[in-house]
């Protein structure tokens with residue numbers, strides 16, 4: 893299955909100083925995103941797995957069969973976790 897890259901402008905909240913910052917990043921539930929807070933320099937990780945939504949779509953033509961579409965239902969501000 894071809895992998896679709898999803899890039900989003902994310903708003904992240906630092907787990908340490910609680911300030912928010914934005915980050916343009918690939919959203920991928922299979923790996924955790926590592927970020928560094930620009931305010932306090934704390935390293936953080938973001939897990940996209942809880943926001944991953946999988947949808948099965950039945951294609952019109954029989955030859956293409958079913959297609960799985962991955963999307964991410966992300967909150968406006970994502971919480972980060974201590975690295």
Ligand SMILES: [Zn+2]
Pocket residue numbers: 906907908909910911929930931932933934
């Ligand atoms: Zn911070």
